[in-house]
Amino acid sequence: MREVYAAGVGITSFTRLEYPLVEIAAYPAMMALLDAGLKAVDQVYVANMGSARLNSQTALASAVVDTLGLTPAGAERIENGPASGASAVKQGFLGVASGMYEAVLVTGCERMREVNNLEATDFVATMTHPLAEYVYGVTLPAHAAMFTRLYMQRYGVTERHLAMVAVKNHANAMKNRFAHLHQPITIEGILDSPEAFTNNPYVSEPLRFFDCCPVSDGGAAVILASREKMAELGKPLIRLAGLGQATDTLAVFERPDPTDLLAVRRSAAAAFAMAGLTPSDVQVAELHDAFTILEIAESEEAGFFPKGEGHLALEKGVTSLGGALPINPSGGLKGKGHPVGATGIGQVHEIVTQLRGEAGDRQVAGAKVGFTCNFGGFGNNVISMVFVREE
Amino acid sequence: MGVDLEKILRPVDTPLAPYPPKFMTVASGETLVVRQVERDEIPTLLLHVEPLVHVERDFYDVVAARVYAELLGYYRHRMQDEYVLVGQIDGHLAAIVNGRTVSPRLGMSLHTLALRRGLRIGAHCFAAKMEYHLDILGQDEVLIVAESPIGFRRWMIEYQLEKRFEVAHELGGVPSYALTRALFDRARSSLVVGRRPVPPGLLAQAQAAILPPTDPPRPPADLLAATRAMYDSTGTALLLQRGRQELEGGHA
Numbered sequence: 001m002r003e004v005y006a007a008g009v010g011i012t013s014f015t016r017l018e019y020p021l022v023e024i025a026a027y028p029a030m031m032a033l034l035d036a037g038l039k040a041v042d043q044v045y046v047a048n049m050g051s052a053r054l055n056s057q058t059a060l061a062s063a064v065v066d067t068l069g070l071t072p073a074g075a076e077r078i079e080n081g082p083a084s085g086a087s088a089v090k091q092g093f094l095g096v097a098s099g100m101y102e103a104v105l106v107t108g109c110e111r112m113r114e115v116n117n118l119e120a121t122d123f124v125a126t127m128t129h130p131l132a133e134y135v136y137g138v139t140l141p142a143h144a145a146m147f148t149r150l151y152m153q154r155y156g157v158t159e160r161h162l163a164m165v166a167v168k169n170h171a172n173a174m175k176n177r178f179a180h181l182h183q184p185i186t187i188e189g190i191l192d193s194p195e196a197f198t199n200n201p202y203v204s205e206p207l208r209f210f211d212c213c214p215v216s217d218g219g220a221a222v223i224l225a226s227r228e229k230m231a232e233l234g235k236p237l238i239r240l241a242g243l244g245q246a247t248d249t250l251a252v253f254e255r256p257d258p259t260d261l262l263a264v265r266r267s268a269a270a271a272f273a274m275a276g277l278t279p280s281d282v283q284v285a286e287l288h289d290a291f292t293i294l295e296i297a298e299s300e301e302a303g304f305f306p307k308g309e310g311h312l313a314l315e316k317g318v319t320s321l322g323g324a325l326p327i328n329p330s331g332g333l334k335g336k337g338h339p340v341g342a343t344g345i346g347q348v349h350e351i352v353t354q355l356r357g358e359a360g361d362r363q364v365a366g367a368k369v370g371f372t373c374n375f376g377g378f379g380n381n382v383i384s385m386v387f388v389r390e391e
Numbered sequence: 392m393g394v395d396l397e398k399i400l401r402p403v404d405t406p407l408a409p410y411p412p413k414f415m416t417v418a419s420g421e422t423l424v425v426r427q428v429e430r431d432e433i434p435t436l437l438l439h440v441e442p443l444v445h446v447e448r449d450f451y452d453v454v455a456a457r458v459y460a461e462l463l464g465y466y467r468h469r470m471q472d473e474y475v476l477v478g479q480i481d482g483h484l485a486a487i488v489n490g491r492t493v494s495p496r497l498g499m500s501l502h503t504l505a506l507r508r509g510l511r512i513g514a515h516c517f518a519a520k521m522e523y524h525l526d527i528l529g530q531d532e533v534l535i536v537a538e539s540p541i542g543f544r545r546w547m548i549e550y551q552l553e554k555r556f557e558v559a560h561e562l563g564g565v566p567s568y569a570l571t572r573a574l575f576d577r578a579r580s581s582l583v584v585g586r587r588p589v590p591p592g593l594l595a596q597a598q599a600a601i602l603p604p605t606d607p608p609r610p611p612a613d614l615l616a617a618t619r620a621m622y623d624s625t626g627t628a629l630l631l632q633r634g635r636q637e638l639e640g641g642h643a
Binding site: 015016018113116117181182183184185186187188189190193194195196197198199200201210 | 415416417418419420421448449507509510511543544581582583584585586606
């Protein structure tokens with residue numbers, strides 16, 4: 001396989017965007033093309049989960065490639081639930097690594113706020129097992145709440161630990177102008193004050209409002225290119241050095257241990273093996289914290305901390321900006337937002353920005369190796385990536 | 392204009408019981424003071440509302456324009472029986488809510504304008520407004536409409552408002568929803584918070600001056616807004632922007 005590099009990145013605000021979905025995909029793509037210094041690519045991949053249902057639009061890739069004036073490049077839509085973004089990056093990687101393409105555009109988009117929260121929650125729930133979970137009314141917050149309860153019982157995680165993740169990621173999001181949530185929150189305001197129950201009510205006990213990511217619109221894009229193409233472009237060499245994907249049972253109850261996020265562990269291990277690196281080589285990570293508990297659990301499964309000790313690292317400030325391993329400096333899904341089809345590419349945008357040293361106030365000093373984990377379903381289809389800055 | 396004509400144009404306000412101020416801790420850990428403002432404080436509010444008329448996001452433009460008109464109408468005596476409550480954090484304006492009384496039994500909710508977002512400040516102040524109508528003024532119900540999806544979720548869904556579609560609301564003539572005393576009592580434990588009395592120093596700080604909002608709503612950080620402002624249905628504007636940025640060497 002050839003080596004593959006991130007040549008350009010672009011992103012929209014993750015927020016409510018009252019614009020057509022195609023433009024939400026096209027705008028960050030345009031930014032990524034500008035960033036890379038390219039006017040054409042060989043192939044376009046569009047990551048999206050819900051356009052047919054939420055926005056009454058199919059054949060999205062055809063619309064995006066035309067809007068961008070990139071015809072006759074090939075164009076396909078990639079759908080893999082909330083891991084659609086990383087899946088599309090994987091397809092782009094394979095296209096360039098195989099030698100079939102020199103440069104590809106991978107753009108992700110979602111416009112979820114076109115529907116109300118109840119419809120959005122129901123839409124996301126359609127990724128669960130249709131007969132064993134969905135028909136019984138299971139939602140992702142409900143899944144996450146049951147997972148959290150087990151985690152609390154087994155490892156001593158408390159609501160205070162969950163709130164600490166939320167506070168940390170909101171603080172990081174304050175430093176990211178593209179983030180959905182620009183509100184600093186405190187433990188007092190969301191847990192300890194007399195008004196905390198109203199400020200931060202239970203959504204699905206023990207998960208509260210600030211334990212859940214917002215429903216966001218947004219888009220993110222990355223240009224992937226070969227080493228030869230990079231030599232023409234003169235951009236910093238950020239190599240997609242490792243990529244791993246793993247699946248697990250669709251129905252969570254069929255897993256021997258529901259707190260064991262096997263697909264995260266396997267995908268991360270595969271990504272590190274491919275990169276020839278270990279978790280201890282990573283200086284910055286973007287994890288899929290759709291719910292606060294997931295940042296803690298994924299930080300363990302990825303190999304950064306022993307199982308059951310992620311919350312202890314959080315307590316010590318290891319995962320904060322300025323800590324030994326900052327996690328979710330962008331704000332993560334919790335603070336930056338979670339437009340599902342764009343999320344995985346949004347993570348790539350952050351890591352590339354960090355490795356370039358262009359992250360401003362949230363820059364992780366000296367970051368050379370970054371990690372992403374895009375978590376599909378409730379851990380049933382996970383893609384991890386390792387990026388390395390080459391000098 | 393003669394004084395006699397002004398007597399005709401200027402409505403005679405019904406004396407309303409004052410809203411007793413309260414305070415609470417919001418999610419940021421900061422303290423929000425909710426209090427009623429007097430007519431002479433309205434010009435300061437107008438200064439802080441006007442910029443939002445130009446924020447084409449989440450219907451801030453529509454709501455701010457209407458709030459501006461309602462505040463000006465109140466200040467210039469062209470609205471009858473209106474009241475205005477504000478939420479302040481460290482003296483800085485965080486929300487404005489207003490309404491009016493239609494009769495001793497019926498209240499008309501006008502607007503809720505949050506000038507800091509994401510901390511339920513608008514929701515807390517809306518609850519204070521309902522508290523004013525139902526608990527302080529003793530009305531039976533309040534007519535409500537929403538002009539944004541966020542408002543619809545906050546009021547119609549969270550309070551499970553009853554439909555009063557046979558009544559046209561004063562805002563836009565659209566069908567009304569109603570918050571009854573029974574609905575409010577049901578929501579009290581989860582949605583209505585605040586402590587009284589406000590510590591004297593805290594209240595004095597709020598009354599001393601209405602300072603500008605610290606983080607007012609702004610348009611999205613990217614250029615997408617500009618694209619849609621051009622009412623471009625085919626996305627041609629994106630290509631024009633791309634060309635322009637290439638010429639200017641702009642980046643994300």
